[in-house]
Amino acid sequence: MNRSVYITRLASFLPNEPVSNDEIESILGLINHQSSKAKPLILRNNQIKTRYYASDKQGNTTHTNTDLTTKAVEKLLDKDFTLEQIEVLSCGTTTPDQMLPAHAAMVHGVLGGIPVEINSATGACSAGIQALKFGYLSVLSGSAENAVCTGSERFSKWMLAKFFKEEAAKVAQLEGDGIIAFEKDFLRFMLSDGAGAALLESKPNPTGLSLKVEWVEQRSYAHELPACMYSGAVKDKEGKFIGWSDIDQEHWTAESVFSIKQDTKLLGEFIVKKGGELLKKIVDAKGVDVEKITYFLPHLSSQYFASRIEKELASLGMNIPGSKWFTNLSWVGNVGAASPYLMLEELFHSGRLKKGDTLLMMIPESARFNYAYVMLTVV
Template structure:
């Protein structure tokens, strides 16, 4: 088995940062009324700015695959050219289409010859699953390098036009139609962007990070869907897919909109998260107090204090001073968040040889969690 190193990290955030007061202008006002939930959600998540692949004239500037391609180009220079990529592994929650795969579309934009591609599906953990595929490929000697990405273009999934037909339909049923909170909630949470890692089997440069191990855990065997798109949840928790609805109901029910069961999220995301964290660090005999940098992907600062309290309750407390996050500046970029977070930490100049970094990514879709321990070389 080979050792595996993250030798380069790149990010791509489209256009300019968007403030809280500009969000509704960018995404559109639904049914002529400003959202009642917007200020509550923003007050809780404490995100100040985020990025959208939408310019100031309302034009779409990039699709998801193009965002990932731009992040990958940031890895390339005279020492590592785009034609040197042996494996491309791309994760996202918001692919541009159901088929072809996301990685195939990214490869199509790169135009860099025959390479192996991989497209893990899912939500936030898809970015970590993309990383693990590349990690295992390089570790096993199948390839000498791998480029892994996490990216999202959520903005077009949450624009007002997605919900217009549903609101028109509701107007025929009631006097005061409003968008359900499980759909409105995510409009003020999600952001666009992409991050990319270059993995190689020897360390290079001044900021190489050795991947010590990666672990993943799913709780789908005991939990129903919490965040979903392309279907609707029945009262018994069964997720009915879009393909079982007549086409005229797709827009009436906003079937393809992304939705969040907020109650289920609040009751389980932290408890299951710390349970999985405990499993991972105990398996590898890691003491939480010895982790120099803890990078938790959280969707909202609302969860930060309670995550810490749950760590204390389960005996895996990581000291506050070792936490590193950039959610307030870049927003929740889903599968891309952990890439963008690590890029900022590496470029901060803070890292010292021998320090450890724990990447922690939850996924509320049906409660999955992924972890990676890195050492600064």
């Protein structure tokens, strides 16, 4: 069967007004009534200027993750493509509103419409691309003529100071300062809320541009490397990973078990190296000349990694100069599984693309080192 898959529509939804660096702690709250000592360093390195929260300036919830995702999907719809035409709904997120039902089921429940096939990908940054690949394969195989794929996050609720209150009090008793570990503080100044959605179809747009999906490749290095970013678990002194269900309930809040934590040492050592290693294998196998791509869209958790990625790729014979890079991290923030969609949506609607342009997307995930690469051609 000679079929192709095209991204024909892209949409995004960012809640409320942009939040500046000075406003972060006024919304998320101060841990132990004091501003983070690490905040200036973290913001200087990540170079994020604004981000979005699914809450108002008083910290009151305005949107759930389901709401964010639904609103992004609704922006794909019009008289030419209606809710009742959706065949597959595939949703990826790190931060579902509940453990059960699955996130895609909740989104379908709010959207309404007709019975559809659903798929939920729950992981970290690459969950959105895992959702995209399910939709891509569904259309490519002929089992569906279209698929709506999404990536979304509502990180802000996981970062509220009140969830660290007991741990901070415990630390204050032991150390006298009440300052939580850097691995937890680090992410409070990087993560953002929002959602992106893409419509995949078996035919390109009759008018206007489409993005032909050439390939989607993903690989995990969990067989080699330990968990780097995690939630609902702790590591003991020996580095053993212990999940929440094996931890006594009274320790859940005292140790902020459900906060998102990042091993920054592990991150710095492997995230760039393994990503370059995989891309080299993929482009060699597919005969891709990376230096000839028109745009490179890397999902960055921090601008700190940009120069390191550029240097690593060049050392492997894959020179992609900064002039070809497109990222919106500085004004959108790190939106995890939504970030690839938000980058692609902004570039797609920027007026910069022309037929024949090639786009290479890179989505690294540090949770346990999973990587995704996507190649697109403008048609």
